[in-house]
Amino acid sequence: MASNFDSIPIIDVSPLLSNPEGINMDDPIVFQVLEMLHAACKNVGFFYVKGHGISDTLVRGVREVSRNFFNLPLEEKMKIKLSSTTGYRGYTKLLDNKTQGKQDMHESIDAYKEFTPGAYGPIGENFEGPNLWPAYPQELKQMMEEYGVALEKLSKMITRGIVLALGGSPDIFEGDRAGDSFWLMRSIGYPGSGGAAHPSAIGCEAHTDYGLLILVNQDDNVTALEVQNRSGEWIPAVPIPGTFVCNIGDMLKIWSNGMYEPTVHRVINNSSEFRVSIPFFYEPNFNAVVEPLEFYKQKTGGGVAKFNKVVYAEYLINKVRNNFVHE
Numbered sequence: 106m107a108s109n110f111d112s113i114p115i116i117d118v119s120p121l122l123s124n125p126e127g128i129n130m131d132d133p134i135v136f137q138v139l140e141m142l143h144a145a146c147k148n149v150g151f152f153y154v155k156g157h158g159i160s161d162t163l164v165r166g167v168r169e170v171s172r173n174f175f176n177l178p179l180e181e182k183m184k185i186k187l188s189s190t191t192g193y194r195g196y197t198k199l200l201d202n203k204t205q206g207k208q209d210m211h212e213s214i215d216a217y218k219e220f221t222p223g224a225y226g227p228i229g230e231n232f233e234g235p236n237l238w239p240a241y242p243q244e245l246k247q248m249m250e251e252y253g254v255a256l257e258k259l260s261k262m263i264t265r266g267i268v269l270a271l272g273g274s275p276d277i278f279e280g281d282r283a284g285d286s287f288w289l290m291r292s293i294g295y296p297g298s299g300g301a302a303h304p305s306a307i308g309c310e311a312h313t314d315y316g317l318l319i320l321v322n323q324d325d326n327v328t329a330l331e332v333q334n335r336s337g338e339w340i341p342a343v344p345i346p347g348t349f350v351c352n353i354g355d356m357l358k359i360w361s362n363g364m365y366e367p368t369v370h371r372v373i374n375n376s377s378e379f380r381v382s383i384p385f386f387y388e389p390n391f392n393a394v395v396e397p398l399e400f401y402k403q404k405t406g407g408g409v410a411k412f413n414k415v416v417y418a419e420y421l422i423n424k425v426r427n428n429f430v431h432e
C-alpha cells in the first residue's frame with residue numbers, strides 16, 4: 106500500500122550491474138541498494154532508476170524517432186493501424202485508447218514480444234505478430250528492437266534485486282513465470298495543451314499497470330506523470346535526465362501475496378510541448394499461471410494466499426479488449 110510519500114525515491118542500481126556473475130549480497134553497497142528497492146516498492150510503488158547502464162543515445166534516440174513518427178500526417182500513421190486483427194500491435198490515434206473506460210489524449214505505437222504463430226493455441230492467436238513498424242522513420246524498427254532487448258535485461262535485474270532484498274531465490278520470477286516475458290513497449294505522444302480546445306485534458310486516466318515491472322522513459326522537459334499517495338494527493342514524477350521511472354504492476358501484487366501493491370498514476374500534459382514517453386512493460390510469460398508464491402506467503406501472513414490465481418493471457422485479453430475503440 107502506498108504510504109503518504111511526498112517524493113519518489115531515486116535508486117542507483119549500478120552496484121547490482123557491476124558483477125556479471127551475479128548479485129553479491131555480501132557487499133554492503135549492494136545490500137543498501139536492495140534495502141532501498143524493497144522500501145520503495147513497499148512504501149511508494151515507484152522509484153527512479155539511475156545508473157542503469159543503457160546509453161543515453163539509445164534512450165533519447167527512441168524518443169526522438171518516435172516523435173518524428175508522431176509528426177507525420179495521420180494517413181501515413183494509419184498505415185500501421187492497430188486492431189484486433191494485427192495482434193493489437195501498431196498505431197492507435199488520439200482518443201482511440203481508453204483507460205478505465207475514458208478516452209486518453211494520446212497516440213501510441215504498441216509492440217509486443219514476437220512469438221511463433223500457434224505457440225499458445227487459440228488464446229495466443231489474439232496476439233500473433235509481427236509487430237507493425239512504419240516505413241518512415243525507417244530506423245524506428247531497429248532502434249526499438251535494440252531498446253527492447255536492453256530493457257528486458259534491466260527489468261530482469263531489478264526484479265532479481267527485489268526478490269533478493271527479502272532473501273528469496275533470485276530466479277524466482279524466471280523460468281515458467283517471467284523467464285520468457287511477454288513484454289510490451291509503447292511509444293506514446295501526448296499533445297501539449299497549448300491553448301487548443303481538447304475534448305479531454307487527461308493524457309492517461311488514473312490506473313495501475315498489469316504486469317510485473319514497468320520502466321518509463323520520459324521526455325526531460327515536461328512534467329506530466331503523477332503518482333497518487335495514500336491521502337489521495339498527486340505527486341509529480343518530475344523528469345530526471347538519465348533515469349527511468351520504475352513502478353510495479355498488478356501481477357507482482359499477486360505473486361508477492363500483497364507484499365507489494367501497484368500505485369495509481371495518471372498523465373496530464375498541461376504544458377504547451379508535445380510529450381513523448383516510452384513505457385516498457387515487463388510482463389509474465391504469456392501462458393504463466395500467476396498465484397501467490399510460497400516464499401511471499403510466508404513473509405506476508407502465515408502462509409495463507411490472499412489472492413486467487415490468474416492466467417496471465419486471460420487477464421491481458423480482457424484488459425486489451427476494453428482498451429481500444431473499435432470501428
Ligand SMILES: O=C(O)CCC(=O)C(=O)O
Pocket residue numbers: 291293309314321323330370371372382383384
Ligand atoms: O506516459 C507515462 O509517463 C506513463 C504512461 C502509463 O502510465 C501507461 O502507459 O501505463
Ligand SMILES: [Fe+2]
Pocket residue numbers: 312313314370
Ligand atoms: Fe501506467
